[in-house]
Amino acid sequence: ADRFDILLLPGDGIGPEVIGAARRVLDAAADHFGFELACDERLVGAAAIRAEGAPVSEETIQAAKSSDAILFGAVGDPEFDGGDVRPEAGLLALRKALDTFANLRPVAAIPALLDASPLKREIVEGVDVLIVRELTGGSYFGEKVEAFDYSSDLSVYTKEEVVRVARVAFEAAGRRKGRLTSVDKANVMATGRLWRKVVNEVAEEYPDVELDHVLADAAAMHLIQNPRRFDVIVTDNLFGDMLSDEASVLPGSMGMLPSASLGAPGTPGLFEPVHGSAPDIAGKGVANPYAAILTAAMMFRHGLDRPDVSDALERAVSTATEAGFLTRDLGGDKNTEEVTQAV
Amino acid sequence: ADRFDILLLPGDGIGPEVIGAARRVLDAAADHFGFELACDERLVGAAAIRAEGAPVSEETIQAAKSSDAILFGAVGDPEFDGGDVRPEAGLLALRKALDTFANLRPVAAIPALLDASPLKREIVEGVDVLIVRELTGGSYFGEKVEAFDYSSDLSVYTKEEVVRVARVAFEAAGRRKGRLTSVDKANVMATGRLWRKVVNEVAEEYPDVELDHVLADAAAMHLIQNPRRFDVIVTDNLFGDMLSDEASVLPGSMGMLPSASLGAPGTPGLFEPVHGSAPDIAGKGVANPYAAILTAAMMFRHGLDRPDVSDALERAVSTATEAGFLTRDLGGDKNTEEVTQAV
Numbered sequence: 129a130d131r132f133d134i135l136l137l138p139g140d141g142i143g144p145e146v147i148g149a150a151r152r153v154l155d156a157a158a159d160h161f162g163f164e165l166a167c168d169e170r171l172v173g174a175a176a177i178r179a180e181g182a183p184v185s186e187e188t189i190q191a192a193k194s195s196d197a198i199l200f201g202a203v204g205d206p207e208f209d210g211g212d213v214r215p216e217a218g219l220l221a222l223r224k225a226l227d228t229f230a231n232l233r234p235v236a237a238i239p240a241l242l243d244a245s246p247l248k249r250e251i252v253e254g255v256d257v258l259i260v261r262e263l264t265g266g267s268y269f270g271e272k273v274e275a276f277d278y279s280s281d282l283s284v285y286t287k288e289e290v291v292r293v294a295r296v297a298f299e300a301a302g303r304r305k306g307r308l309t310s311v312d313k314a315n316v317m318a319t320g321r322l323w324r325k326v327v328n329e330v331a332e333e334y335p336d337v338e339l340d341h342v343l344a345d346a347a348a349m350h351l352i353q354n355p356r357r358f359d360v361i362v363t364d365n366l367f368g369d370m371l372s373d374e375a376s377v378l379p380g381s382m383g384m385l386p387s388a389s390l391g392a393p394g395t396p397g398l399f400e401p402v403h404g405s406a407p408d409i410a411g412k413g414v415a416n417p418y419a420a421i422l423t424a425a426m427m428f429r430h431g432l433d434r435p436d437v438s439d440a441l442e443r444a445v446s447t448a449t450e451a452g453f454l455t456r457d458l459g460g461d462k463n464t465e466e467v468t469q470a471v
Numbered sequence: 472a473d474r475f476d477i478l479l480l481p482g483d484g485i486g487p488e489v490i491g492a493a494r495r496v497l498d499a500a501a502d503h504f505g506f507e508l509a510c511d512e513r514l515v516g517a518a519a520i521r522a523e524g525a526p527v528s529e530e531t532i533q534a535a536k537s538s539d540a541i542l543f544g545a546v547g548d549p550e551f552d553g554g555d556v557r558p559e560a561g562l563l564a565l566r567k568a569l570d571t572f573a574n575l576r577p578v579a580a581i582p583a584l585l586d587a588s589p590l591k592r593e594i595v596e597g598v599d600v601l602i603v604r605e606l607t608g609g610s611y612f613g614e615k616v617e618a619f620d621y622s623s624d625l626s627v628y629t630k631e632e633v634v635r636v637a638r639v640a641f642e643a644a645g646r647r648k649g650r651l652t653s654v655d656k657a658n659v660m661a662t663g664r665l666w667r668k669v670v671n672e673v674a675e676e677y678p679d680v681e682l683d684h685v686l687a688d689a690a691a692m693h694l695i696q697n698p699r700r701f702d703v704i705v706t707d708n709l710f711g712d713m714l715s716d717e718a719s720v721l722p723g724s725m726g727m728l729p730s731a732s733l734g735a736p737g738t739p740g741l742f743e744p745v746h747g748s749a750p751d752i753a754g755k756g757v758a759n760p761y762a763a764i765l766t767a768a769m770m771f772r773h774g775l776d777r778p779d780v781s782d783a784l785e786r787a788v789s790t791a792t793e794a795g796f797l798t799r800d801l802g803g804d805k806n807t808e809e810v811t812q813a814v
């Protein structure tokens with residue numbers, strides 16, 4: 129295609145700054161590649177609570193559904209911590225409405241930035257993991273009870289929910305090093321036993337992918353002790369939340385990490401940098417826009433079927449980082465504007 | 472007291488070797504301090520499934536209840552992976568029967584072993600964290616459904632369950648650096664919101680302890696990026712499982728980590744090294760017995776009210792490691808026997 133309808137949802141904190149930066153890069157790419165870009169922009173999160181009374185409005189959900197892809201900034205604001213209306217609910221509602229069941233979070237060591245990692249160089253060098261997190265099931269969306277003196281969360285998985293995310297993970301492993309690690313807690317959880325059984329069944333469709341199973345607690349260890357042991361990891365919503373955040377420390381800064389949340393083929397995906405709203409540095413013009421730009425690259429690859437544009441954006445980011453355009457979180461002194469300009 | 476009834480449950484894999492080592496050290500301590508030790512020994516885990524048909528028998532549970540403390544090895548055996556009867560069920564049944572709701576897992580960097588850590592020295596130096604994990608509630612023990620094409624796990628917490636484990640954590644923080652971090656997922660889970668509310672209420676009883684709240688995904692990051700930021704962490708059963716295993720990589724080897732599972736005052740605690748059954752090295756005489764010995768030390772401190780014996784055991788371990796008595800996992804070449812002898 130050469131015309132794309134993109135919904136921009138900058139959200140809170142540094143969201144507007146990094147999505148603004150990504151948009152400038154997108155406009156430059158549109159000029160260069162000669163495609164047309166129609167961007168709509170709406171509120172989400174705390175910004176939407178303030179202006180529209182809810183963390184995501186019905187109209188915004190409709191706009192998301194009829195777009196080709198959604199480029200999302202971040203949600204979250206200390207003002208609403210512990211309140212009844214939470215900015216995060218906007219993101220959860222979008223995930224559910226779009227049925228984006230597969231969340232792809234690639235984490236790779238960046239040679240120029242190895243020293244930023246808390247891990248020893250010999251541990252982190254060459255790390256290249258893709259975490260595929262189930263995103264619309266489990267304890268995030270099961271029935272919740274909040275009574276005066278007890279609460280409960282129900283985690284449910286159907287076979288079909290595990291099948292579809294497992295397929296995404298096997299496909300991805302097939303395009304990468306051909307190794308898939310499925311993470312569950314089958315020794316304790318009923319959903320974990322279903323998870324393992326279904327992943328084993330789906331494995332029969334992918335004889336070329338090597339599959340192993342690791343318990344979630346052991347996975348949390350291996351990810352730090354020997355992260356190179358992993359190629360693709362597939363896991364449920366809650367374990368995926370923790371393990372992907374844990375993995376995000378490997379390269380030394382979350383400021384380089386994109387993510388893609390994908391639904392069924394033909395439906396719009398939601399693309400979002402991993403870093404969150406970072407209220408402490410919001411509005412200062414120092415936020416690292418690389419993750420948002422790499423997120424736009426994921427959007428072209430996985431959402432808009434334009435791997436050529438994706439490649440160009442990723443190359444531009446490599447060139448800029450290698451040329452020393454580094455924000456503070458990467459140990460440099462460049463601001464958002466300078467980095468965006470360089471890309 | 473000067474007479475202790477101890478139930479030894481060596482279990483599977485390297486369990487019998489390390490509990491055997493701990494027992495020799497206990498006998499030496501009994502001689503030295505002049506207390507009397509009555510040790511009963513029983514089967515648990517895969518060993519119990521083979522001999523008694525269940526991962527823990529009713530008689531063993533009764534013996535545990537009437538002991539002063541339980542010294543536990545490890546459960547788990549690849550033979551039973553994915554089967555219907557699981558060795559782990561023996562441990563879970565004991566935790567529930569003894570109502571050991573507070574699991575204490577201290578993780579500290581050991582100066583002589585800093586280089587074994589996957590983390591940079593400047594990150595891991597001086598780390599000293601105590602994780603207090605709720606151990607008898609949450610998704611481990613809620614109703615489970617296993618149907619043909621779906622499964623579910625229910626996580627329930629009552630106010631009282633949160634109160635009692637929070638008190639243990641506040642007390643521990645008060646005896647340490649006075650800082651407590653409560654970890655939940657209050658932005659998504661109903662149990663997380665109850666957790667946070669109740670911990671805030673209990674905090675009023677402990678005005679001298681400084682409390683903060685961190686989301687579970689963020690905690691998984693901070694634990695690696697900046698582990699010195701933590702003194703005591705309190706969290707639920709499932710998050711505690713993952714975070715304590717994650718934290719166990721900080722010192723470089725799980726082979727030094729003890730744990731204590733405590734119930735109400737006056738009831739027997741269960742004391743267990745963190746490392747697990749390690750079937751790959753079982754029976755070779757090379758297992759690291761330090762964790763089991765440090766676990767015995769925790770038993771004297773938290774279960775038998777003999778901090779003097781505990782101190783002596785901990786000193787003996789420090790002296791032995793500093794003198795270079797290191798097993799293979801610690802980068803040395805000593806075997807179980809040599810290390811035990813040295814202690």
Ligand SMILES: CC(C)[C@H](C(=O)O)[C@@H](O)C(=O)O
Pocket residue numbers: 216219220369658659688
């Ligand atoms: C903001 C929050 C609801 C969200 C989650 O827990 O899924 C975030 O942590 C993430 O990982 O995208």
Ligand SMILES: CC(C)[C@H](C(=O)O)[C@@H](O)C(=O)O
Pocket residue numbers: 315316345559562563712
């Ligand atoms: C063996 C298993 C059931 C157990 C758990 O998950 O609690 C173990 O991982 C632990 O942390 O003690």
